[in-house]
Amino acid sequence: MADIEALIKKYFVQPEDVVLPSEPLPATFSGNKITPLIDGTTYFADVKKEIDRLGRGTPEENKNQFIYLTGWWLHLVGGNVDPAPGGSGTTVDLVELKKPFSLDGPGAPGLLTDLLKAKAKAGVDVRVLGWASFAIMASNFVQSKAVKGGLASVRSTNIGTLASIKELRAEATLAEKVWVNILTHSAGAAHTKLVVVGSGSSAVGYTGGIDFSGDRHGGQPHPAEDWHDVQTRVEGPAVQALHDYFREMWNEIRVRKVRPFRLATADVPSHTLGTPELAARTLSTAPVGKHRVQSLRTLPQFNYTSFNQLPENQKISFAPDGRFEIRTAWLKAIKAAEQYIYIEDQAYWSMELLEAVREAVQHKPDLRVLLVTGLADPTDPALPPYASFALTQGLLKGLTSGQRTQVARFSRDVVVHSKSTIVDDHWAIIGSANVTRRSLYTDIEHAVAFLDDEDALVQQYRIGLWGDAFRLAAADQQKIADINKALNVWNSAWGTPGSGVLLPPSVTRVDFPTPIILAEEEQEKYDRYSDVDSRQPWGGCRP
Template sequence: MADIDALIKKYFVQPEDVVLPSQPMPLTSAGNKITPLIDGTTYFNDLKAQLDLLGRGTPEENKKQFIYLTGWWLHLVGGKVDPAPGGSGVTVPAVELDKPFSLDGPAAAALMTDLLKAKARAGVDVRVLGWASFAIMANNFNQARAVQGGLISVRSTNIGTLAAIKDLRTEPTLADKVWVNILTHSAGAAHTKLVIVGSDSGAIGYTGGLDFAGDRHGLAPHPTRQWHDVQARVEGPAVQALHDYFRDMWNEIRVRKIRPFSLGTANLPSHTLGTPELAARSLPTTAPGKHRVQSLRTLPQFHYTTFNQFPENDRISWAQDGLFEIRCAWLKAIKAAERFIYVEDQAFWSIELMSALRDTIQRKPALTVVLVAGIADPTDPKYPPYGLAALSQGLLKGMTSGQRTQVMMFSRDVVVHTKSTIVDDQWAIIGSANFTRRSLYTDIEHSVAFLDDEDLLVRQYRVKLWADAFRLGSADEGKIADIEKALNVWNPGWGVPGSGVLLPPSITTVEFPTPTTLADEEQEKYDRYYDVDSTKPWGGCRS
């Protein structure tokens, strides 16, 4: 049995770690059950099973049920959609993106749009927040300049989301309940992939990296270029924090000025006035498990240059100075690491987080660090070498040759879209936040960090995640349960041999760069568009 009090003090954010007002004490709860759902097929099947339980009772029973859903990209209708002004309207090529989205699988007949409409008609309180950039998708004359600056992929995904919002609003019961999340920084995104389903008698939450788009259906063993991702299923008292986060965003948008969005030749209003606020709800505090959870958020600050040609936004009323809880939690756990840190992520751009890894390596010679990336997300633009700069300026700067042997980076032959870190088989985080500056300071994010009273969950999660990477079947997962044998698979110089597992050809070593800095033009794009820091004054375009 673990000394849970010691683990909490060591890995979880504590009152002494708090830096007010932007880094308050995160909402922390006991008695939860966290289930890591590895890959889209696992998550979508789990979510569908929960949705199928709703809307089957009497009208009185159904109206006590709810489905609250947020998304960075809701590509629910698929296909080529009407373009924004000056745009082609063609989504970036990817598997099955031309077809409507179904939880049942690529191109399956049971569409998610039909499912949500049916639940709403049955009386379930269905509410959707999809993100679109008011700076890019609004009808303003600087749009073309922003797209040329590298934001064409933002426009492409936003078109899909706006088309889904337009389609869902054709259902009368959803006409006032499907909104655009307009709370973002001008160069930021509402990046959360948060779903809460249930009723007043109990609810389940989901948070992680998975959007509702047709190419997200993946499952091990992965064919090359398939999607790989993780979503966390949350049960217990922690669901209250997820519910309240959605509620706070919904009610904030409700009182905002409506912003018109361009979809083809039509204007799509961001939301509707007069919709009743989402009332407070006290969910049951039943304890279904023994997992400790910190519910973590990122919300931006809003600082603009004197002359700014892009539309500006107002501060969020309940987060006037932003919220950087994910940053605080990540840095705390990295600093506390003793034996290993494993980071699986889409983008390793944060010099601050890379520097924290370096500092911990330099203090702890027994520590090993594994970084795992993959093939670029096909919906991302072609990025300059921000990751190389973060590696050389953050992780490797000042390291001795011996310290460099403590860290290795690998690339898988699949699209690694995961946003998860594991420390010492004791602490882990799953959510929407990437290993990037914008996820720490600018985008709207949500993640959960967790420990286990019995000290089993995080190791079990690590074994499942590494078995996916090593292409092991369930019968062979026990071979990497021992962390020393498992680390030896990544690097024969680490841990101890004896697992019988070899690194598969689908995983290749990433050679660390020579010292890399960004050219002035690359640095400007990085600061202005790709990895914005909301604590700094921002101007969307030059005159």
């Protein structure tokens, strides 16, 4: 048996690690079952199975059942959407939403909108929180200015979400239960992809990187340009934290002033005043497994300069100083790493996290670091070289030539959208937070970090994740169970040979960029829009 108490002390956030009030001790639970769900097809099938269980009795029998869903991008409807005109009278192009979303796959029948409507009509308590930027999508002159200033991708995402909200509200039983999450920093987003499905005191939670969007149906074996992502299924006492996080956000929005949004010529109010409070619910604390979980959040602070052209927002009552729990947990695990740190992400912008990795490398000559990315997300805008700057100035600066051999960077021929880190086959985190400053301090995020009493879960997760990258059939994945043999597959100078597995052509070694310095205008865009730090006074758009 593993020495679970030693693992908890080494990798989990402890009372001595917290920095009050913004970095409190995260909610920590034992007796859980964590199931990493690699790729969208796996996740969507799992969540559909849970949703299908509900709403099969009479309305009276179904009234204790619930589906709570959040998303950064709810791309549930199809067709072309005419956005609101700018206040100057200028219009912008139609947004093409392609096919409506089905959990069964692109273009499949059984749309998620129809499924949620049917469950709500059957008496299930269905509630949805989708994000749209009140600074960009409000009915004011900023919209056209912001779009012209490079925020067209955010606008397109928001239009898809607002169109989905409008469609769901067409069902009478959902008219007051589908809201816009307006709790964000003016330059931030509600980036959580959180789902809780349950009946009475029993519930299952999901958190990770996967939105309900048509191009997220990736699966193994991945064809080139497919979508790769990770969500995790949470069972046991830790689901209470996921449920309560949704409830806190819902009840906070409930008492806020309604924000106006525009979709074509129609107003889409953020929420409905006067709705009843979402009541507390006590979920089962019965153990269902041997996994330890820390539930982690990012919630912003709200600091503004004296001049701010965009709408401001007020503090969140249940987190007036913000919550930076993901930051604390990530840094703790990186510092604790002894054998390897493996990160899958699309950004690598955070100087703070990459500096922490650098310090770990400098102090531990046996440590190996793997950074994996993939093709650019086709919905992302063209951005200055923030990752090149952070990698060269944060990770590599000050490393000796020998220490540089401890770090390697790889790219897959798929869109790597996952946000996950694994350390030493002991600790892992799966959530919505990227390796960016905004994910640590500004966007609304959620993640779970986990350990295992038997110290097997994280190794199994790593085998599945690397097996996906190496294109291994399930029967062959145990060839990389030994971490030293698995590291050797990535880099022949690491670990020990003998696995019989070769790095496939779909995974390529990527040289680190040469050192760069961001131009003044690039740095300003980074600080003002791209990777905002909510702890700093923020001034919005300039005239």
